[in-house]
Amino acid sequence: MEKLYEEDDLLALSGIQHFAFCERQWGLIHVESQWVENVKTVEGKNMHKRVDDPYFTETRGDVKIVRSVPLMSKTLGLYGVADVIEIQQHDDNFGIVNYSIVEYKRGKPKADDRDQVQLCAQALCLEEMLAITINYGYLFYGETKHRYRVEFNNCLRTRVQELAQRMHLLFEKGQTPPAVYNKKCKNCSLFDICVPELSKVNKRTQKYLSRVFDDMRIE
Numbered sequence: 476m477e478k479l480y481e482e483d484d485l486l487a488l489s490g491i492q493h494f495a496f497c498e499r500q501w502g503l504i505h506v507e508s509q510w511v512e513n514v515k516t517v518e519g520k521n522m523h524k525r526v527d528d529p530y531f532t533e534t535r536g537d538v539k540i541v542r543s544v545p546l547m548s549k550t551l552g553l554y555g556v557a558d559v560i561e562i563q564q565h566d567d568n569f570g571i572v573n574y575s576i577v578e579y580k581r582g583k584p585k586a587d588d589r590d591q592v593q594l595c596a597q598a599l600c601l602e603e604m605l606a607i608t609i610n611y612g613y614l615f616y617g618e619t620k621h622r623y624r625v626e627f628n629n630c631l632r633t634r635v636q637e638l639a640q641r642m643h644l645l646f647e648k649g650q651t652p653p654a655v656y657n658k659k660c661k662n663c664s665l666f667d668i669c670v671p672e673l674s675k676v677n678k679r680t681q682k683y684l685s686r687v688f689d690d691m692r693i694e
């Protein structure tokens with residue numbers, strides 16, 4: 476039988492985007508509660524403030540727009556908030572209702588899939604809460620002022636499930652993964668806290684020490 480998480484054990488859904496970007500970044504924020512504001516994070520917050528207007532609903536044509544919708548999935552073990560849910564009722568289609576989900580982001584589309592992962596995690600929560608299927612959603616980017624459709628295919632759904640499982644595994648162990656210095660680090664808001672260059676130094680030091688110990692054993 477599928478494992479269901481207790482409400483007390485749910486993790487913040489917003490963390491899955493950090494986890495998809497870098498497991499250590501997620502660990503620093505969500506296991507060690509470290510965070511630094513920079514221009515990007517402040518702009519992102521301001522953008523969300525504009526859509527975070529709880530209880531606000533609006534109707535445009537046959538689409539009802541609901542903002543700041545609380546989300547939860549006991550299967551994924553996640554809770555969070557959806558920026559916008561659009562509900563469309565097709566009068567000519569036996570009253571079938573279509574749900575889509577919209578997440579607002581500053582900047583422009585990224586090279587990796589962290590935003591798609593977060594959006595799909597939101598959709599999986601809503602599916603579980605309402606016992607519905609959501610086939611796609613949208614990412615709106617402030618810099619391009621355009622929204623991009625994201626299909627929730629099996630590949631993306633599986634990735635979300637695997638990431639959520641691993642987040643819980645590391646959270647239960649209280650483990651922040653070690654730094655792996657790579658090209659993503661220069662765009663990371665936690666660079667100064669993480670100090671990823673030290674991982675290279677540490678590796679060199681470990682190699683040096685293990686050589687010294689090996690030599691001592693031979694003598």
Ligand code: SF4
Nearest residue numbers: 497500655660663669
């Ligand atoms: S600086 Fe690099 S290793 Fe450290 S948290 Fe950021 S992306 Fe991850």
